[in-house]
Amino acid sequence: MSKTITPRDQDYAQWYNDLVLKSALADYSAVRGCMVIKPYGFALWENMRDVLDKMFKDTGHVNAYFPLFVPKSLFEAEEKNAEGFAKECAVVTHYRLKADPEQKGKLMVDPEAKLEEELVVRPTSEAIIWNTYKGWIQSYRDLPLLINQWANVVRWEMRTRMFLRTAEFLWQEGHTAHATKEEAIEETKRMLDVYADFAENYMALPVIKGVKSANERFAGAEDTYCIEALMQDGKALQAGTSHFLGQNFAKAFDVKFSDKNNQLEYVWATSWGVSTRLIGALIMAHSDDEGLVLPPKIAPLQIVIVPIFKGEEQKQQIGNLVNNQIIPSLKKLGIRVKYDDSDQNRPGWKFAEYEMKGVPVRIAIGNKDMENGTVEVARRDTKEKKSYSFEGIAEAMQLLLQEVQENIFNRAKSFLHSHITEADNWEDFVKTLDEKGGFVSAHWDGSADTEEKIKSLTKATIRCIPLEAKDEAGSCILTGKPSAKRVLFARAY
RNA sequence: CGGGAAGUAGCGCAGGCCGGUAGCGCAUCUGGUUUGGGACCAGGGGGUCGCAGGUUCGAAUCCUGUCUUCCCGACCA
Numbered sequence: 001m002s003k004t005i006t007p008r009d010q011d012y013a014q015w016y017n018d019l020v021l022k023s024a025l026a027d028y029s030a031v032r033g034c035m036v037i038k039p040y041g042f043a044l045w046e047n048m049r050d051v052l053d054k055m056f057k058d059t060g061h062v063n064a065y066f067p068l069f070v071p072k073s074l075f076e077a078e079e080k081n082a083e084g085f086a087k088e089c090a091v092v093t094h095y096r097l098k099a100d101p102e103q104k105g106k107l108m109v110d111p112e113a114k115l116e117e118e119l120v121v122r123p124t125s126e127a128i129i130w131n132t133y134k135g136w137i138q139s140y141r142d143l144p145l146l147i148n149q150w151a152n153v154v155r156w157e158m159r160t161r162m163f164l165r166t167a168e169f170l171w172q173e174g175h176t177a178h179a180t181k182e183e184a185i186e187e188t189k190r191m192l193d194v195y196a197d198f199a200e201n202y203m204a205l206p207v208i209k210g211v212k213s214a215n216e217r218f219a220g221a222e223d224t225y226c227i228e229a230l231m232q233d234g235k236a237l238q239a240g241t242s243h244f245l246g247q248n249f250a251k252a253f254d255v256k257f258s259d260k261n262n263q264l265e266y267v268w269a270t271s272w273g274v275s276t277r278l279i280g281a282l283i284m285a286h287s288d289d290e291g292l293v294l295p296p297k298i299a300p301l302q303i304v305i306v307p308i309f310k311g312e313e314q315k316q317q318i319g320n321l322v323n324n325q326i327i328p329s330l331k332k333l334g335i336r337v338k339y340d341d342s343d344q345n346r347p348g349w350k351f352a353e354y355e356m357k358g359v360p361v362r363i364a365i366g367n368k369d370m371e372n373g374t375v376e377v378a379r380r381d382t383k384e385k386k387s388y389s390f391e392g393i394a395e396a397m398q399l400l401l402q403e404v405q406e407n408i409f410n411r412a413k414s415f416l417h418s419h420i421t422e423a424d425n426w427e428d429f430v431k432t433l434d435e436k437g438g439f440v441s442a443h444w445d446g447s448a449d450t451e452e453k454i455k456s457l458t459k460a461t462i463r464c465i466p467l468e469a470k471d472e473a474g475s476c477i478l479t480g481k482p483s484a485k486r487v488l489f490a491r492a493y
Numbered sequence: 494c495g496g497g498a499a500g501u502a503g504c505g506c507a508g509g510c511c512g513g514u515a516g517c518g519c520a521u522c523u524g525g526u527u528u529g530g531g532a533c534c535a536g537g538g539g540g541u542c543g544c545a546g547g548u549u550c551g552a553a554u555c556c557u558g559u560c561u562u563c564c565c566g567a568c569c570a
Contacts, residue, residue: 013563013565028563030561030562031561032560032561087569088569124570155570157569158494159567159568165569212570217570218570220570308528308529309528310527310528345531347530349530349532350530351530351531364529368529493569
């Protein structure tokens with residue numbers, strides 16, 4: 001634990017892995033490219049999930065669940081979608097094992113038990129869901145259909161990274177069906193706003209809302225909207241996507257409805273999702289040398305109280321104060337608090353441990369405090385320590401948690417804004433990517449070919465065309481051809 | 494899928510070239526002293542050396558195969 005970890009280090013990947021392991025968020029698993037989310041990491045995910053789930057319900061959505069397995073014939077129905085995911089699918093081909101006659105105590109796949117039709121383990125659920133929607137939608141009265149599912153999906157990526165890109169991951173995927181194009185586009189944008197709201201106001205993660213270029217678009221979508229975040233090493237991370245699917249899936253699965261004029265029409269669709277990748281974003285955006293820095297609104301633990309005592313008697317006295325007064329008053333305000341009076345470790349050990357885990361506020365109470373009627377309060381984000389009196393401590397802590405939340409957000413926001421750099425010639429463009437990192441705002445001629453060339457030359461991709469991008473005539477950074485607005489380039493995870 | 498590194502106690506590692514009793518630190522257990530920033534002393538427990546073959550009187554060590562993990566690249570709607 002003596003090793004120093006620094007976000008700006010060139011060993012950023014190593015720093016990140018160490019941090020995930022040491023903070024007890026997750027662990028490597030025995031299965032290729034998968035991870036074990038440990039209780040602390042899962043508590044964080046649950047908090048995020050609860051907030052999102054409420055936001056979805058507040059915007060009229062309901063939850064449902066669809067199968068893990070997608071028959072290959074359904075999977076291939078929407079051609080572009082199938083093609084886009086084909087290279088990263090886990091496929092079930094058999095349904096039984098048997099004792100291996102060659103090797104005692106070993107099992108082998110029973111060749112007799114070959115499935116007639118292979119089952120694709122869902123990399124995303126459009127296919128199985130739209131096949132189901134076909135039976136649910138007949139009339140305009142059945143629309144809109146606004147359903148979300150919390151699930152796991154599998155994508156057999158070549159290279160994996162904990163939280164950011166694992167073979168199996170947890171997410172939510174919303175799948176909606178609408179009577180009109182306008183309504184579907186409205187839904188797509190509404191959910192993008194929900195994501196941005198969640199990222200900024202709960203995760204303290206400032207994001208840029210935008211539209212993907214055709215190259216980066218979801219396979220099977222007409223338009224992919226996204227929120228893009230910036231990590232402390234200057235690389236961008238796609239934090240969430242919301243897709244306008246047009247009538248592609250309705251046509252592929254033959255989902256039609258009778259409108260008010262008794263005309264048969266294909267329905268319009270959207271899908272949108274965020275995943276456990278958000279946890280990776282959280283870690284990379286806020287953490288420091290001492291460990292995680294978690295925003296109070298979603299931190300599994302908001303306050304930890306550490307007693308400092310000599311002997312049983314002092315421990316008793318402090319315990320009485322904490323258990324009878326401080327904790328009840330904090331809990332009354334809905335604050336998630338833990339009193340760690342275990343004898344296992346000394347105070348210094350506990351301080352370091354809870355800092356590593358990113359607990360936003362720590363309260364230490366010792367003999368001196370008992371005499372003075374004070375507690376020592378240390379905040380994780382600034383590492384500042386201050387004395388507070390017992391009186392009104394709960395209200396003071398509630399305010400402090402808000403302040404920490406805001407401070408983390410503002411810090412990340414000024415980092416983001418100071419890392420959006422305009423470039424008007426190729427030399428500056430490359431130099432900014434190499435030396436400063438972050439987003440480079442530049443003109444692009446709009447062709448996929450140019451985008452591809454820029455990627456192979458610089459490893460930078462178009463992260464998005466920002467929604468708020470102003471019309472501004474310019475010339476493409478690579479080809480010099482005319483361009484109507486700037487787009488954001490960055491190297492990305 | 495290409496290049497590199499690694500797999501030995503719960504965790505982190507040494508040993509390997511040059512084959513011959515399985516080692517260290519942390520953690521754990523027992524007892525004691527401690528407790529305002531990762532405590533100290535003493536004693537104890539814990540191992541099919543990733544897996545499968547091969548060479549050998551003898552393999553953690555040498556050879557072959559295989560699985561897994563990490564890093565770099567390609568890939569990543």
